[in-house]
Amino acid sequence: MLNHGIISFALFIFTFTGCATSSHVDPPPRIHHIQIGNQNSITPAELYAVVGEEIRWHNALSVPIHLGFLGVQPIAETGCDKGFTTWFGSMKDMTTIPPGDYVSLCFLRARTVRYNVWMDLADPIHSMSPTAVIHLDETAS
Numbered sequence: 001m002l003n004h005g006i007i008s009f010a011l012f013i014f015t016f017t018g019c020a021t022s023s024h025v026d027p028p029p030r031i032h033h034i035q036i037g038n039q040n041s042i043t044p045a046e047l048y049a050v051v052g053e054e055i056r057w058h059n060a061l062s063v064p065i066h067l068g069f070l071g072v073q074p075i076a077e078t079g080c081d082k083g084f085t086t087w088f089g090s091m092k093d094m095t096t097i098p099p100g101d102y103v104s105l106c107f108l109r110a111r112t113v114r115y116n117v118w119m120d121l122a123d124p125i126h127s128m129s130p131t132a133v134i135h136l137d138e139t140a141s
Helices: 004-020
Strands: 031-036 046-050 054-059 065-070 078-082 094-097 102-107 111-118 132-137
Touching: 031 046, 054 094, 094 102
Parallel strands: 031 054, 046 132
Antiparallel strands: 054 102, 065 094, 065 111, 078 102, 111 132
C-alpha cells in the first residue's frame, strides 16, 4: 500500500507541471481596416500588412460599391474570406460591398496587391477610385 504523503506529493507535482507545460495560445491575427467613403476615398490608400493578417474593406457609404483587384490573381491563395464568391473553384477578383458592410481576406503569400473601387459599374471610368495598394510581407518589420 502506498504512503498517503507520496500520493499527495505526486498529485502536487502533476498539477504544478501540468500548469507549467500548458500549451501556448497564439494571439489572433491583426485586422487592418480600410475605409471607403465619399468620392471613392480609400483610407489608407497604401497599407503594409503581414501575410495571414486580415484585411477588411468597409463601405461607409449609403450605396453599394464594387471592389476589384488589378493585375495578378491576388485571391488564388487566401483565407478568412468574407463577401467574396467563387467561380469554378477560384475566387472572383471583384465583389460588391453593401452599404455599411465590409468584405475581408487574409492573403497567404507575400506580394503587392493593387485594387480599385467603383461606385457605378455602368460608368466605370468616372466612378473609379485612384488605385490603392497593399504591401504584404512575410514578417512584421
